[in-house]
Amino acid sequence: MSINQRQYARLPLPGEDSSAELIVNRQPISCRLVEMSIGGFGVLAPKHTNVAINDLACLRTRGSDFIVRITNQETQADGVALGLKQVEEVLRNPAVTSFFPPWLTMTFWMAAAGSVLAASFWLFGLYESLLIEIRPGQ
16 A cells, blocks of 8 residues: 555554454454554455455454454465554443452442431431421520
């Protein structure tokens, strides 16, 4: 891909820690992330990779998942170089995870709610015992 076809400059990545998985039509393809930019990625896939330009895919990297569109495909000596344009970043697990087991977290919140309820009854009772009737002229 020539430099004038890219919207953003791509940065080359070192060989280690650059393994990724490209899922196209529900078929996982092991690949290596070779470059990335603000708007896309360059990956190197095995030689017999069956993908088409404009196919949507999911790129799974070590840190994040991305919905990408295949924009370029070029056969090289060590595999197929694919140009990918980022469509969207996907959160792997949008739920907030807790350090504590779920049953302990639920028990904690139930205890906290019970404490607030007990405190409100106590305060309400205390408030009623402090009410003093004020009569005019006293």
